[in-house]
Amino acid sequence: MKLATLCYIRNAGQTLMVHRIKKANDMHMGKWNGLGGKLEQGETPEECAIREVYEESGLVVRNPLFKGLLTFPGFANEEDWYAYVFVMREFSGELIDSPEGRLEWIDDSRLLDLHLWEGDRIFIPWLDQPGFFSGKFVYKNNALVEHGVVFHHLG
Numbered sequence: 001m002k003l004a005t006l007c008y009i010r011n012a013g014q015t016l017m018v019h020r021i022k023k024a025n026d027m028h029m030g031k032w033n034g035l036g037g038k039l040e041q042g043e044t045p046e047e048c049a050i051r052e053v054y055e056e057s058g059l060v061v062r063n064p065l066f067k068g069l070l071t072f073p074g075f076a077n078e079e080d081w082y083a084y085v086f087v088m089r090e091f092s093g094e095l096i097d098s099p100e101g102r103l104e105w106i107d108d109s110r111l112l113d114l115h116l117w118e119g120d121r122i123f124i125p126w127l128d129q130p131g132f133f134s135g136k137f138v139y140k141n142n143a144l145v146e147h148g149v150v151f152h153h154l155g
Contacts, residue, residue: 005036005049006070006083008127009059009091014105016057017114022101027076032114035100036083045084053088057103058096061088068126068133070119075139087127118144126151 009016018035020028037052039045049064064086072081095103106114112121119137126133131153138146 002079002081003039004081004083005039005045005052005086006034007036007049007053007064007086007088008034009053009057009061009088010108011089011105013108015108015111016103017106017111018056018098018101018103020101022099030115032116049084049086049088056098056100059091059093062090064088066132068123068135070123071134071136073136073138085123085127119147122147
């Protein structure tokens with residue numbers, strides 16, 4: 001089982017995305033993704049999100065807002081992945097040349113037009129809903145075959 005973060009930095013109607021075109025043997029090759037990565041020993045999801053965003057973009061983010069948990073059974077090498085999803089609106093710094101791919105601010109209205117994983121098209125709109133979500137996305141041979149979600153509302 002792998003624990004990871006998936007982060008969407010948003011500003012003025014745009015979201016920072018990374019076009020995964022740099023790393024050899026990247027399971028995300030050619031796709032657009034939010035930023036993030038695997039939790040390190042002893043790290044909270046929030047600490048991981050802040051660290052990964054800095055490593056991948058050069059931006060220092062504050063107050064990550066937890067939006068949901070995504071479960072990907074058998075996603076890579078038959079291993080389950082669990083991704084804590086965050087939205088971040090408070091940040092400082094300048095973008096770097098990311099080791100993960102090409103960074104670009106994308107208009108929110110164009111996000112779903114990008115070459116994304118099929119499940120991303122489903123859950124990205126959930127980022128704007130109140131509360132948080134728990135989603136499950138099952139892929140076989142890189143194709144989405146099943147998904148489900150439970151929405152949780154506070155109060």
